Amino acid sequence: MLSLRLARRELKGGLGGFRVLLACLALGVATIAAAGSLDAALHRSLTENARALLGGDAAVVLAYRQPSTDEIAFLGQSGAMANTVEMRAMASVTPAARTLVELKAVDNAYPLYGAVTLDPPQDLAKALAQSDGAWGAAADPDLIAKLGIHLGDTIHLGNATFAVRAAITREPDKVSQVFALGPRLMIDLRALPATGLDQPGSLIHRSTLIRLKDGMSVASFRAAAHQRFPDAGWQIRDAADAAPGLQRFMSDITMFLALVGLATLLVGGIGVADAVRAFVEGRLNTIATLKCLGASRRLILGTYAWQVAAVSLIGIVTGLIVGAVLPWVAIAIWGASFPIDVTPGLYAWPLLRAALFGALTAVAFALWPLARAAEVPAAMLFRDIVAPASARIRPWIAAIIALAGIALAALAIIGAADIRLAIGFVIGAMIALVVFACAGRLVMRLARNVARRVGAGRAALPLRIALSSLHRPGAPTTGVILSLGLGLTVLVSIALVEANLSHEIDERLPATAPTFFFIDIPAGQGEGFEKAVTQAGGTVIRRAPMVRGRISKIGIVAADKAKIAPDAQWAAKGDRGLTTAATQPSDARVVAGSWWPADYNGPPLVSLDANIAKGFGLGVGDTITVNVLGREIEARIANLREIDWSNLSMNFTFVMTPNALAGAPYSDIASVAAPPGDELKVERAVEAVSPSASAIRVKEALGEIKTIMAGAGIAIRVAAAVTLLAGALVLAGAIAAGRQRRMRETVIFKVLGARRVDLLAALAIEYLLLGLSAAVVAAALGSGAARELVITLLKTKWAFLPGPVTITALGAVAAVLILGLALTARTLAARAARELRHE
């Protein structure tokens, strides 16, 4: 094929003109491939360890009650069993050294899969067993450090005392638990009654883990369990759903990394287009000569398309190699801080997907300048072109570019874990592209207009040179603003999202959130609790009875069959806290329907969270059925409330009429404010009247969240910086492409008497204006994107924080200035005589 032969001949000269193209594609592909490979590795680890993460083939979860003898017999026939009870409790060494723990009481059969590893190494059952009159306990090293104890020391848990015999270094099913508010403490199940914590109404999860007999599937076990005990009210979880919270968290992070990769590729696409344009501009004579010799447009297009394809392939393969290797590096460095053991591996689909992204980007961005190159008139060899080359390209080429763009968008959306976010990204990216392209043109136009008004004189010379560099025909202004701006937009929006979350946790929440949540206040101790809190200087903000129940029917449809909006699905999974209220709570904002009379005694009514009702497709007058302790309670929706979950005040999705839950064992939950310094006093006062109640310190919980956020934040910031790096590459490419021209200009200016300082000032002004233009638009767009993310995705309060925006934007402007000057300053040293001799 002649075009291939010609392409090969041209490529013999090396890849010099294609360095930026290669780097841009490699960077984007590497980011996407790395994010995809990491995601695949995490998912494989979750799947491979699913049984260990769940603790069995299936977990039968009951709230409140113990399984009956019949139920135990049935479960025993299904396979090997292990029983666990989990709850939150207060562990103490002295009245002053007291902390909330995630308590887990286990029997001797636990764990069925995997192993609990202890330090010093020993058998779990033996470590927890009763010896020398004391039950044993194994504790998270954090708990040992927090309480300032040593192995062998005793701790108090409710009414019982335990000897801490080991530190837990590994607990196979830990990540299947919900968000931990305290460190783990593990005891023997037989020791639990002695603590007195297992009170009616206490928030307790009882799980029976099953290792099913050979030949029995989870589905058949589940079916048999529901058929035999239709009213048991138990929740049967299987390995496929072993760690949904972790899976979601991991998916969110890797999805975010993938989107950053896409943004990088988009910025890189501009670099690809610029690089191809610069490359073909350097080949115009060759193209025109070939045309004079009789080469057709198609041959020209083919010749240069082969070259771009070959270089793109190298870029994509380089990106794939880097992207495939990066997860190994990341896991080697940070693997220990991952909640599960992750084994890196080579995954075909993420790599194929990244390669597809790279190839489509190359087509979408390189074809336009290539097609324009094919339109170069051969006549340009005989004279300077009077009329510029037509910007129009053939319709079939425009169609291919459009198809590649659509395929890129489709690939971004189809493969995404969160389709809504991906669609938002695609739309946002398109808006950003258009806005920055317009901004680029506007800057060129402004530069032209201002240049006309700048007066003559030596002082104004640098400004005039800078402005003319920005608006001259063929100036890369638009491309550079577009790419730098896109990269900076990503960085600004991330900085603002992070700043908003930090602001929420550091400033807004501590100002409005309660100091404590107290849970498991036994029924009947509520008034004593309130009195104790008040006497200790605290204030009970709200106290309410709480019963746990599970939604079994939405309207008339079984909950597991109902169609539920994604953001409401959490409410239909697992147990929910239900409360009752005779009168409308003061902070409840009813948006539909009305509250029931205080003395209402009719069929059960419920007040429901308006967002959940919307997600369930329910309205006032519809019914919803909850299962409390095996009892199905069908309630009619009396009203809908708008709940602001973001201020951490005590709220319930379900508030029912008091008669609906009459007789159900309940405990109270309360939010309490305590003046700074009086926290311990309040805690002790509560312990005195209600020893089984557990205190959750909101500040500590927020600290935990912040630690998790900080870890994820580093990964996110690093990834986002890659996008800006792509922008810097595009800038570097544009500078390299214009180097010859700049050299000539410098020489001419010098011949005419310009000083080096004038030219340096002109360069500084040019890069400053470029950086500032990109930064101003990026600050606006990035703020808009951050606002959307904060409000719609994170569902929290939005605040525009000028600090992070300014720091990020000015940092980027400084970076552009430094990079620009560093790459261009050498041309200032051009010696006029030598350059002119070469003319």
Add this chain to the structure above:
Amino acid sequence: MTAPSPIVRLEQVHLALTSAAGLVPILKGVDLTLDAGEAVGLVGPSGSGKSTLMMVVAGLERASSGKVVVADTELTPLDEDRLAAFRRQHVGIVFQSFHLIPTMTALENVAVPLELAGRSDALSEARRMLDAVGLGARVAHYPGQLSGGEQQRVALARAFVARPRLLLADEPTGNLDRATGDAVIELLFALNADSGTTLMLITHDPVIAARCGRTLRMQDGRIEDGRVATVNGAGQ
């Protein structure tokens, strides 16, 4: 004896180019006939339209109006790719600035027209042609490794290798010193004589123009007198 058939026939050819200031008329009604095998020198001041006229004849520029027939092909209705095919078959061009492809060796440069014509013997023919212009030892050299005279000889080899019926040369010695230029012109006329090609040569050098069978003078977009030409200075 029958008169030789014309290879180039231009009738009332006008051409205007667009510039920022509007339409600029370049050719203003050119009539021209070149017979097969003749050598015609085109002289005239800069900006008179010589190069544009050559481009129109080569199918590189489209006439705004008038009729252009070259090698029995009416060029006006042809699209760009057909014009490229037309050049491939019938026209060779030599430029003042050589316009060799910098990334290709001398051999590859000369082979391109044959390759474009789909010839399987492109490389061996190109080698033969380079031998003919005295560059048999420089086949593997890139343009950057050749002197100006050598580059123009490569360009001549490239222009003649496909045996075009019409050879257009735009000041082929303009970038060369006198001695090298003379050698190139000798070679050009020798190749032209050997191949029987029709030659249209733009030059500012009256001595070179005088070597052509006929000289046409262009002035302000017109051929002052298409039929007033000279053979060795004599009126025809």
